[in-house]
Amino acid sequence: MPRDAATVLCSRPRTRVTRLNSGDRDAQAMTEASDWRLQGQEKYLQAATLIRRAWRPPARKPNWDHDHCEFCTVKFMAEPQPDALREGYCTTDEYHWICATCFEDFKSRFEWKLVEG
Numbered sequence: 660m661p662r663d664a665a666t667v668l669c670s671r672p673r674t675r676v677t678r679l680n681s682g683d684r685d686a687q688a689m690t691e692a693s694d695w696r697l698q699g700q701e702k703y704l705q706a707a708t709l710i711r712r713a714w715r716p717p718a719r720k721p722n723w724d725h726d727h728c729e730f731c732t733v734k735f736m737a738e739p740q741p742d743a744l745r746e747g748y749c750t751t752d753e754y755h756w757i758c759a760t761c762f763e764d765f766k767s768r769f770e771w772k773l774v775e776g
Contacts, residue, residue, distance in 0.1 A: 696730040696761065704729065704755060704769055709748040709762075710776035713737070717753050730761035748773075 714735035716723045725736045728747065735756050736743040748757040751774075762771075 694764075696764075698730075700729055701769065704750075704757075704771075706770045706772070707755070708751050708772045708774055709757065710751060710774055711746065711748050712776045713746045714744070714749075714756065715753075726756045728758040728761055729755050730765065731758060733758045 714726060715737055725734050725743070727734055728744075734740075734743040735747055735758075736745065739745065744758055747759060748762045748771075749755060757765075765771075
């Protein structure tokens, strides 16, 4: 029985998380720099503004049928498919997509701003 596309999570192994000893009682867990998903995305995603929304073909490529998470490569599609997500976080130009798992893992590190879509 195929899994509901809405429940698909990043299928890659989660990485070890350590707590920073900054003396700040609100110090947040940070994903280690050795995480395999980190491939230089800070060049275009550091402090980016993101929107949570359903995936749709971008206006610039209306025949496009899917995208991938910028970190773990899980697939986003408009139509329900096994092992594909139908919504996630994207940049305001809808060019870069991030799954919920990677969003949670990296939101502090990348200092993303979340806006209403």
